[in-house]
Amino acid sequence: xxxxxxxxxxxxxxxxxxxxxxxxxxxxxxxxxxxxxxxxxxxxxxxxxxxxxxxxxxxxxxxxxxxxxxxxxxxxxxxxxxx
Numbered sequence: 001x002x003x004x005x006x007x008x009x010x011x012x013x014x015x016x017x018x019x020x021x022x023x024x025x026x027x028x029x030x031x032x033x034x035x036x037x038x039x040x041x042x043x044x045x046x047x048x049x050x051x052x053x054x055x056x057x058x059x060x061x062x063x064x065x066x067x068x069x070x071x072x073x074x075x076x077x078x079x080x081x082x083x
Contacts, residue, residue: 030054 033054041047
């Protein structure tokens with residue numbers, strides 16, 4: 001009954017702990033947004049939008065420095081052969 005834990009057991013417990021911590025962080029992030037939005041949102045739709053966007057984070061300067069990708073590669077300036 002008291003057999004020692006194997007390496008696989010420890011790895012499984014570590015991954016379960018990491019997953020639980022991430023879920024807990026997400027729960028409290030959403031809860032904080034709910035607590036703020038309940039007092040400041042003018043409509044239910046605004047409240048729901050804020051809660052739905054709770055997982056988003058603001059852009060950093062480093063994010064803005066990244067090269068913007070072209071959404072439609074066929075609509076780029078290089079392909080103006082139609083004119």
